[in-house]
Amino acid sequence: MDGSGNSLLAGPESHKKRVAYFYDSKVGNFYYGPGHPMKPHRIRMTHSLLMHYGVHQKMEMLKPIPARYKDLCRFHEDDYVAFLKTVTPETQNKKQLRALKRFNLGEDCPVFDGLYSFCQTYAGGSVGGAVKLNHGHSDIAINWSGGLHHAKKCEASGFCYVNDIVLAILELLKYHARVLYIDIDIHHGDGVEEAFYTTNRVMTVSFHKFGDYFPGTGDLRDVGHSEGKYYSLNVPLKDGSRR
Structure with a gap:
């Protein structure tokens, strides 16, 4: 994690500075809604700075492979992930109020267009970084769209829906004690x-x-x-x- 709550994974030989940088150009399009302090657009702004300063030339740039349903269920409950996959701003009606309350979706964690795709993208970056470290292909992995550390096993919390950090750690534990x-x-x-x-x-x-x-x-x-x-x-x- 960096100071902005973003996901940064470092391997045992980071002095070699083989850096894998995960970024999806579409991530900045996701929008939590007017007045919400969480703004994925900032990730795109950070990427723009990296490009203009030439920092990208010192890193391997990778587009994250979206996390699959079963990948997210390695930590989260099936019914919670299924709800994230199906709920939309148009379908969150009176019939879904009970589910919204159960899974803690609301003002802090709103339902917005592309919510599930957003979760797949940022989780895929962190898990992908863990895979690169496990196989010794990188010494440092960066995913500035990740780091959503408040998400629980079966509920959203603090702007976080899927806990990409837990998923990345579970991936690291496959190879590390x-x-x-x-x-x-x-x-x-x-x-x-x-x-x-x-x-x-x-x-x-x-x-x-x-x-x-x-x-x-x-x-x-x-x-x-x-x-x-x-x-x-x-x-x-x-x-x-x-x-």
Whole structure:
């Protein structure tokens, strides 16, 4: 994760600087709605800066392969993924209000045109980066459309629908005994921590603003449970702390 909540995966030999950069030109077209603070267009702006400064010449540029339904279900519940796949702004009517509430879709996580395609795109980039690292084809993998760390197993949260980070870590665990996940977003990485809270194969470390602030989790005393005890580390920061 980088400071904007985006997904960046690094392999054990990052000094070689073989960087894989995943980007889909269509990602900036997705729109959460008027007044919503989450704006995928910023990903396109970042890409434009990379191109103009020539940074792209130092990276392998790749278009992510969209994550398949079964890929998303490696972590998320089938019925939740099925709902994301079928719901549209036109079909979210009174008959779907119960499902919208159940899966926590609403003001923060609205239903917008192309929602499922958006999820497939950003998840595909993070999983693709993990595959590149697993096979030793890259030392660093970047997916600035990813990093949606609040999504839970069967519900959306904090602008996040599919937890691409959890999916990428699950991919890394196919080849690696343990994974260290570091989250430096201003919000606590609650979705990722929750997913691996009882295992010692993934250590989650989160630096975040704490107190009366979303999502309200990430206390210093939250250290994991059962086999995962002491494999969750939280660094809660007060408002105004320099980061």
